[in-house]
Amino acid sequence: MNAPVVLQVATTPASPTLVLRPWRMEDVPALVEVSRDPALRQWASSVVDNDADGARWVQAQQRGWAEGSRFGFAVLEAQPGSVCEQLVGNVVLKEVISGKPAAEVGYWTAAHARGRGVAPRALEALTSWAFDTFEGDGLESLELLHQVDNLASCRVAQKSRYDFDSILPAAPPSFPRDGHLHVRRTGA
Numbered sequence: 001m002n003a004p005v006v007l008q009v010a011t012t013p014a015s016p017t018l019v020l021r022p023w024r025m026e027d028v029p030a031l032v033e034v035s036r037d038p039a040l041r042q043w044a045s046s047v048v049d050n051d052a053d054g055a056r057w058v059q060a061q062q063r064g065w066a067e068g069s070r071f072g073f074a075v076l077e078a079q080p081g082s083v084c085e086q087l088v089g090n091v092v093l094k095e096v097i098s099g100k101p102a103a104e105v106g107y108w109t110a111a112h113a114r115g116r117g118v119a120p121r122a123l124e125a126l127t128s129w130a131f132d133t134f135e136g137d138g139l140e141s142l143e144l145l146h147q148v149d150n151l152a153s154c155r156v157a158q159k160s161r162y163d164f165d166s167i168l169p170a171a172p173p174s175f176p177r178d179g180h181l182h183v184r185r186t187g188a
């Protein structure tokens with residue numbers, strides 16, 4: 001992939017246009033700011049406390065793009081009356097291996113932007129892009145994992161047509177409780 005991938009999600013009555021593009025170093029201050037949120041720290045797998053953590057995290061996303069294994073997108077929202085866009089979330093396609101039929105998706109939404117459908121809209125764009133881009137390479141399904149008590153994430157899965165598949169047993173310390181596996185298959 002040579003040119004950076006940029007995906008657009010059309011405006012809705014509740015939300016302006018979303019732009020999904022690979023993470024950049026200029027996103028670090030906004031990433032550090034949104035990472036103060038306790039829910040994000042609880043449910044997202046990495047913790048960003050300061051600019052150095054943020055820079056390492058963005059560099060890890062950039063390595064993923066370069067290696068072709070992990071594709072993290074910053075989700076930005078157009079601001080009425082401003083040319084600047086605001087960081088509202090993250091969606092990621094991960095565990096991409098050539099010839100492997102399944103990969104995984106992940107997401108979070110900044111606390112100030114929750115409850116407006118940002119995650120399902122961004123996930124739909126990521127899902128379409130993933131199948132369009134990797135179907136020829138053997139990708140048949142996308143997996144979405146969340147802990148059972150993360151009800152907001154379960155709702156995102158349901159709304160995004162990732163069907164419930166099975167219960168995943170707890171795996172402490174990273175996953176102290178059981179999880180849900182949801183799956184969306186190509187063409188679904």
Ligand SMILES: CC(C)(COP(=O)(O)OP(=O)(O)OC[C@H]1O[C@@H](n2cnc3c(N)ncnc32)[C@H](O)[C@@H]1OP(=O)(O)O)[C@@H](O)C(=O)NCCC(=O)NCCS
Pocket residue numbers: 039040043044107108109110113114115116117118119120145146147150151152153155156159
């Ligand atoms: C899960 C998460 C990504 C949902 O993002 P979102 O953009 O708010 O998604 P939605 O607007 O579709 O809301 C999903 C559900 O969140 C709940 N919700 C609604 N408003 C909310 C708010 N202001 N704050 C928190 N949760 C809210 C509702 O249960 C909603 O379901 P509903 O539409 O059936 O009412 C977001 O809550 C988040 O980032 N949580 C922390 C990180 C995380 O859990 N990531 C997923 C790990 S598996």
